[in-house]
Amino acid sequence: MGFTYAKEPRENPQAPVASTSRPKPRLPDLPPIDLDDFEPSPPPRTNGKNKAGKKQADVIVLDDEDEDDDDEMEMEEVEPAWTSRPAAAEQRQSVEGENEEDEEQLAKLDVELASLDEQIKSLRQLRATLQSDRSDISNRIQARRKTAIASQPTKPKAPAKGAVDYTKSNFPWSSQLKTTMKQVWGHQTFRPSQEAAINASLAGAELCAILPTGGGKSLIYQLPAILAEKGTTIVISPLISLMDDQVYNLKAKGISAEQINASTTQEEVRALLKRMLGNEAKKGKGKAAKHFDEDEQDPPPKLVYVTPERLDKSKTFMSTLTKMYDSGLLVRFVIDEAHCISTMGHDYRTSYQALRRLKALFPSVPILCTTATAPASVIADMLKTLALPTKTSPGEAALPNTTVLFSSPLYRPNLIYQVLPKPSAAAAQVQAIIDYIEETHKGDTGIIYCLTRADCENVVRQLSTSSVRAAVYHAQLENDEKLRVQDQWRRKKIHVVVATNASFGLGIDKPDVRFVIHHSLAKSLSNFYQESGRAGRDGLQSDCVLFSRAADVSRISTLIYESYHSGGKEKLFEMVKMCEDLRTCRKILFARSFEATHSSSSAFAAEGGDEPCQHCDNCLRDPSTYESLDISHHAYRALRILSAAGKQSATLTLPQAADLVRGLGKGGFSTQTQGSKGKGKGSVDVNEVAGGKVTLDKDTCEAMLMRLLVDGYLVETFHGSEFSLTPLRRLLSSLTSLVRFAAAYSVIAYLQVSSRASRFTRISPEDVEAEGLLVELLMDVRVSGKGKGKGTKRKATAEPKKPKAAPAKKKTKVQEIELDDEEEEEEEEEGFFFEDDEGQEDDDVADAEEEEALLASGMTEEDGFEVYSRRD
Ligand SMILES: Nc1ncnc2c1ncn2[C@@H]1O[C@H](COP(=O)(O)OP(=O)(O)OP(=O)(O)O)[C@@H](O)[C@H]1O
Numbered sequence: 001m002g003f004t005y006a007k008e009p010r011e012n013p014q015a016p017v018a019s020t021s022r023p024k025p026r027l028p029d030l031p032p033i034d035l036d037d038f039e040p041s042p043p044p045r046t047n048g049k050n051k052a053g054k055k056q057a058d059v060i061v062l063d064d065e066d067e068d069d070d071d072e073m074e075m076e077e078v079e080p081a082w083t084s085r086p087a088a089a090e091q092r093q094s095v096e097g098e099n100e101e102d103e104e105q106l107a108k109l110d111v112e113l114a115s116l117d118e119q120i121k122s123l124r125q126l127r128a129t130l131q132s133d134r135s136d137i138s139n140r141i142q143a144r145r146k147t148a149i150a151s152q153p154t155k156p157k158a159p160a161k162g163a164v165d166y167t168k169s170n171f172p173w174s175s176q177l178k179t180t181m182k183q184v185w186g187h188q189t190f191r192p193s194q195e196a197a198i199n200a201s202l203a204g205a206e207l208c209a210i211l212p213t214g215g216g217k218s219l220i221y222q223l224p225a226i227l228a229e230k231g232t233t234i235v236i237s238p239l240i241s242l243m244d245d246q247v248y249n250l251k252a253k254g255i256s257a258e259q260i261n262a263s264t265t266q267e268e269v270r271a272l273l274k275r276m277l278g279n280e281a282k283k284g285k286g287k288a289a290k291h292f293d294e295d296e297q298d299p300p301p302k303l304v305y306v307t308p309e310r311l312d313k314s315k316t317f318m319s320t321l322t323k324m325y326d327s328g329l330l331v332r333f334v335i336d337e338a339h340c341i342s343t344m345g346h347d348y349r350t351s352y353q354a355l356r357r358l359k360a361l362f363p364s365v366p367i368l369c370t371t372a373t374a375p376a377s378v379i380a381d382m383l384k385t386l387a388l389p390t391k392t393s394p395g396e397a398a399l400p401n402t403t404v405l406f407s408s409p410l411y412r413p414n415l416i417y418q419v420l421p422k423p424s425a426a427a428a429q430v431q432a433i434i435d436y437i438e439e440t441h442k443g444d445t446g447i448i449y450c451l452t453r454a455d456c457e458n459v460v461r462q463l464s465t466s467s468v469r470a471a472v473y474h475a476q477l478e479n480d481e482k483l484r485v486q487d488q489w490r491r492k493k494i495h496v497v498v499a500t501n502a503s504f505g506l507g508i509d510k511p512d513v514r515f516v517i518h519h520s521l522a523k524s525l526s527n528f529y530q531e532s533g534r535a536g537r538d539g540l541q542s543d544c545v546l547f548s549r550a551a552d553v554s555r556i557s558t559l560i561y562e563s564y565h566s567g568g569k570e571k572l573f574e575m576v577k578m579c580e581d582l583r584t585c586r587k588i589l590f591a592r593s594f595e596a597t598h599s600s601s602s603a604f605a606a607e608g609g610d611e612p613c614q615h616c617d618n619c620l621r622d623p624s625t626y627e628s629l630d631i632s633h634h635a636y637r638a639l640r641i642l643s644a645a646g647k648q649s650a651t652l653t654l655p656q657a658a659d660l661v662r663g664l665g666k667g668g669f670s671t672q673t674q675g676s677k678g679k680g681k682g683s684v685d686v687n688e689v690a691g692g693k694v695t696l697d698k699d700t701c702e703a704m705l706m707r708l709l710v711d712g713y714l715v716e717t718f719h720g721s722e723f724s725l726t727p728l729r730r731l732l733s734s735l736t737s738l739v740r741f742a743a744a745y746s747v748i749a750y751l752q753v754s755s756r757a758s759r760f761t762r763i764s765p766e767d768v769e770a771e772g773l774l775v776e777l778l779m780d781v782r783v784s785g786k787g788k789g790k791g792t793k794r795k796a797t798a799e800p801k802k803p804k805a806a807p808a809k810k811k812t813k814v815q816e817i818e819l820d821d822e823e824e825e826e827e828e829e830e831g832f833f834f835e836d837d838e839g840q841e842d843d844d845v846a847d848a849e850e851e852e853a854l855l856a857s858g859m860t861e862e863d864g865f866e867v868y869s870r871r872d
Pocket of ligand 1: 187188189190191194211212213214215216217218219371372508509511533534537538
């Protein structure tokens with residue numbers, strides 16, 4: 001090398017030329033010409049001009065001594081491109097070299113531009129998100145202003161023409177109502193909305209009664225059922241346990257009530273259907289008469305409980321109803337726990353959709369819906385599905401051709417709510433429950449709700465080592481075993497039923513349940529209200545305790561993944577927010593949730609108005625036991641680290657993500673890329689990407705990640721992985737195609753950063769150091785002066801270094817954590833437990849899937865088996 005060829009002469013050859021870093025030019029020896037390499041047609045040299053018509057520079061021979069910095073450029077000027085083959089080759093080489101450099105530059109610029117485009121795209125997305133947040137908040141402000149104006153007292157309107165006030169007690173049946181209630185049920189007075197709803201029911205109105213858990217909804221249809229001169233009331237109920245309970249209680253009062261479920265033999269079903277056709281069939285001449293057994297002495301039942309699947313699938317049952325209808329023996333249809341139409345009817349219990357047929361086939365039979373948790377949207381869905389009038393009117397001014405609505409306050413002052421932190425180790429979790437029961441409710445009747453069958457069994461196993469007598473109850477138990485457990489519980493032979501909420505929730509009515517414990521979060525606030533509502537139905541003070549832990553959120557997400565993106569997530573997050581709130585009265589939190597959507601403004605407010613209840617954990621909480629922790633910088637680091645890991649397709653569950661951002665496992669994590677031995681591995685330098693690790697303790701860090709998830713900085717993605725089919729799942733799969741792929745896959749939820757996270761992640765650690773963060777995140781955390789036990793030391797967290805020029809922030813105390821030093825060191829060394837974590841989730845999903853599969857297939861508990869295996 002040493003010189004290059006000028007493609008074009010400089011316009012001013014005398015002009016100074018910028019020096020280059022190349023070696024000083026030397027006058028080259030002319031190399032021998034290689035003819036083989038000689039090009040046949042060198043570039044034309046015409047009149048000293050180049051192609052562009054510009055004059056070529058003359059050849060200048062430099063004196064050797066004249067080796068100054070300009071030499072090279074001079075050489076460049078004098079050496080034409082075609083002078084020799086080797087020179088041309090070198091020129092080509094050099095041009096190629098330049099092109100390569102430029103192409104490299106181009107590629108680099110392309111990468112940079114693409115990265116800018118990506119950033120612009122994500123900033124645009126972030127902008128849109130923030131703008132949408134802004135308009136949500138602004139709409140909320142507007143809505144509150146409007147509500148405030150609307151709630152100003154206005155002149156009461158005169159009732160519309162033709163309106164009926166069902167709250168009066170001057171109906172022809174009024175005195176008989178009270179007498180029968182006293183005689184049969186022993187109740188002295190009606191509870192709110194009971195009498196009015198019964199009046200409307202007896203007047204033949206289509207109606208919907210929304211009363212609190214334990215509010216006495218059953219009486220609303222049971223009393224009119226026994227007052228009917230003839231015929232049967234058909235109650236459509238979602239759960240066998242609920243039907244068992246109702247039928248058991250009715251029979252105990254001498255009321256003729258039956259149910260049809262999986263344990264009802266075909267013989268029994270046939271006999272019952274004949275009884276339902278009753279004397280009319282006996283007297284008649286048609287087919288019904290032929291079926292009637294002369295020896296059958298039992299009178300027709302006043303109430304028959306069935307599942308929606310029975311109505312949907314059993315032709316014999318439907319044809320019996322048709323005969324009853326023709327004979328005037330169908331008194332009323334009752335849809336108990338009617339919110340299930342909307343909450344289950346679209347996915348798991350599609351037979352609920354078949355209830356639409358009732359109005360079409362039996363138009364003159366009134367329908368009564370009862371529920372404790374039906375927001376306006378659910379009511380609308382319910383009415384539409386049942387083909388009832390979508391126009392509603394209130395019970396005190398009911399209009400013809402409308403669905404009449406009754407509601408009474410959902411707040412139950414005798415229930416004392418509290419949320420307690422759940423320990424991380426399984427044994428410690430159950431021990432906390434044992435301690436609570438032994439200290440507060442020794443010998444009392446209660447329920448413990450768990451997420452999965454495996455959880456139930458673990459809890460019962462450990463309870464058996466204590467003084468608490470407990471039994472397990474879940475969908476896979478044999479029906480006899482279920483009945484035995486319920487019976488023993490009713491007779492106080494056992495204190496506690498440990499149940500999955502899907503199997504032992506709705507409608508369980510034992511008056512003296514003194515406590516309901518949630519071993520894990522409920523799937524929604526409305527589930528929590530329903531499940532905890534099993535307590536204190538006799539009106540006496542009872543406790544509702546929930547043990548909350550961030551990692552449970554991900555467990556639940558995987559259990560509800562099918563409905564996660566169609567409302568499940570929002571419901572779960574609402575539940576999480578309630579648990580994380582350490583300040584607001586639980587009654588007010590429930591009220592906000594229900595009133596936001598409840599059709600009646602009285603949902604919670606009526607009793608005590610908007611005043612705090614003064615007896616929940618938040619009302620009684622000592623302000624010195626919690627504090628507001630500024631988690632902005634922890635959140636920044638966590639999101640930067642997770643974002644970097646995400647770029648390597650990391651697969652991180654919430655606990656794994658917490659470990660990673662806390663710097664455990666030396667920044668290593670599993671990735672989606674499959675290596676020869678399974679998953680691939682990735683790693684991230686937490687100091688480089690985030691300026692350091694998150695210095696919160698494990699629990700607080702997990703709580704922070706959960707908060708970032710709920711606030712939308714993180715998102716969960718679901719991944720299915722195959723696992724072997726258990727015999728039960730295989731059986732289910734073979735029984736119905738409705739047991740979807742859930743039966744053969746486990747689902748894991750991984751955390752990823754969302755576009756919203758770029759509020760944090762787009763700023764480099766240096767900029768954060770220099771300028772601080774724009775976003776501030778505060779989180780309430782519990783603090784306690786007490787140690788955890790023997791060997792426990794109190795230790796203050798090292799807060800991430802605050803930025804020098806950070807904007808002034810609310811002053812917060814440095815959080816103190818109680819963590820055993822040794823434990824901490826062990827964690828550091830051991831790093832991750834990927835397999836264990838996922839194994840746990842696999843188990844969860846397997847359990848829940850079996851439970852859900854029964855529901856999904858329309859085979860709610862054993863009834864479903866009956867539907868599919870013993871077709872009528
Ligand atoms: N008027 C009344 N006076 C006293 N007790 C009543 C009255 N009405 C109902 N009860 C009692 O209240 C308890 C709850 O009633 P019921 O099972 O009908 O509640 P529910 O509204 O169906 O509740 P859930 O929605 O939680 O199933 C029962 O033990 C019942 O006997």
